[in-house]
Amino acid sequence: AQRVTQPEKLLSVFKGAPVELKCNYSYSGSPELFWYVQYSRQRLQLLLRHISRESIKGFTADLNKGETSFHLKKPFAQEEDSAMYYCALSHSGSARQLTFGSGTQLTVLP
């Protein structure tokens, strides 16, 4: 069965410090992984997807199939990065529904 694990419910870092939000998955096929972000009082929105191999707002995430991980990283955190972050795995069936992790609340301290 598909499963996404985000081991940290809460994570606090100081402004300018590096940040890494951990995500591990279990999936028997070829995974398609995403990071979604929800800022305070805003709707859930896509941050990045592993297929694109892009950097959004300074964040990157590399899929490591050996470690079944898709950790989200940013070298220098900003206060505006404070938000709830969800890692998600897309199913391979026709619906392509997402299985989400439980989320990590990131707080960037001044």
Next chain:
Amino acid sequence: GAGVSQSPSNKVTEKGKDVELRCDPISGHTALYWYRQSLGQGLEFLIYFQGNSAPDKSGLPSDRFSAERTGGSVSTLTIQRTQQEDSAVYLCASRASPAGVNGYTFGSGTRLTVV
């Protein structure tokens, strides 16, 4: 519309009552999904629509939950005989197609409180 609209934004209902939650997806998006976000938990998949049909209802937690979609557009999630454990934020998302290169676009959700 420009985004996914959900109504009402908040709903307080008494235990045992029925509720209807509405989702208006982005125009032209054929794939529509309902998720539930409970306190302290992640997002839980409920149901998926492709057009007006729901090929995947596997996530509906009980037979008190049902959903329909008409005209390939608006969807309604109905919860009958609500229970306190139904309290959650119900999110709707749409996508141009299930295999579309873009991710989902989520609505702002309906916060349901069963008292």
